[in-house]
Amino acid sequence: MNCDRKRLTRVRMIADYQFGKGIGKELFPEGATFQLSRTKRVRQVFHSGKRIATARAKDGFFTLSIEGASIIHRLLPGRKLRVVISAEAAPFVEKGKTAFIKHVVEIDPELRAGEEVLVTDEADRLLATGQLLLSPAEILALDSGAAVDVRVGIASKKEE
Template sequence: MPLQLVKPRLHELRRIRVVANYQFGRSASKAFLKTILITRSPNTHRIRHIYNEGELLATYRPKDGLLALSIPGGQALRSIFKPPRLRVEVVQGVEEFIEKGGNVFCKHVQDVDPELRPAEEVLVVDGKDRLLAVGRSFFNAEEMLSFKIGVAVKVRHGIQS
């Protein structure tokens, strides 16, 4: 049976916004408007997915209760936060590979939010702040810039994948 889109209850909307503010920083809750819809787990009745205007914004991660972004969710956060907040900027020439869902290697990182830590959700952008992908960081900002080998960001969704 497919999951049904439903309007969140007031306490669920508040929870989504509080988690977004905690995870991404103040003002992140602006990405999750009152018009969002959610799906619930049929067994636990917990929130699974968050949609806005038919597009998946984020998925609740059951292990830690945080959000895993999708491309529309990344675009919403990109419009709220100014660079370099939440961003990993890559060098020119690797954009196509990353757009298709390829991981970001340390040698391709050009600039990064200095406050990023390992295992955080990040926005992968090019030099013009165009969103290429969303994913999870493996290193902190200093390590991403100094290492020349290894995966810096495990890409979850590329804009073409």
Template sequence: MIIRRARPEEVVRLRAIADYQFGFPAGDLLIPDNVVVGVSPATRRIREIYGEEGLLAVLRAHDYLYSLSLLGAKRLLALPEPRLRARLRVETPPSKSINCRIIETIDHDLRPGDEVIVLNSSGELVGVGRLRLSPTEILENECWGEAIRLRKTVKGDNS
């Protein structure tokens, strides 16, 4: 991976992708002006987005949309609720597979396959993952299967 500072036209394109995927003004929240990118040496395409804190997101090769990291999810929490969010009825999810019964609220504009930011019952970030069912199916409580597959989770303090 080649790490370099993004050119101004690349910053505009990266923000446009975020606005398309997450809605305006997600591009300005997710992509800072001084963004650093990881470029694939084979294809010369941008694959990783870094801010001052670390990895913000990864651009997926098959559709060129973002897979969020926890830092990227924290930046997008500035969007008004319930945008991009699912709130759980519990403090800690039992596993990386979240079923319908423990989801309290969810953004109705999400679709299966979308990135979703998962919050606990206190409103704190638990993790980020991919939605597997539509919000309508989840909230009807008629489903028993996996609703969200968590990809990254916040490490708990075991002290």
């Protein structure tokens, strides 16, 4: 087994654990390429020249690009991995601005603080991807503060 094959198997296993069984193969298809750190660890995963995900140094889990988030959004049913925000906040979030608690309409109750999430509007249109800052219970109980640290919105495209 060559190195790239081992890396592909490994990143797929991590994605399956992080996002759900079977996601890894879809998120990182055959032909995925890797940018490595100095220590030869996978830092970024690309497919067709576009960044799909970046491995976080602290835990090895993935942060998603909009391309990666779009793949997961298409694959996951219902409200899984989603933070749904109100229509009034949607234009700001899709530009990459923070999603605040007061704008959260619905949230996947199985999420945990620190997880990578998809931010959508009430029609389930993908707006952004980012990191959940509090637990769903805290978000639903509180009236103010940040809910999702938005990494990139669909209208910001500040990545590549």
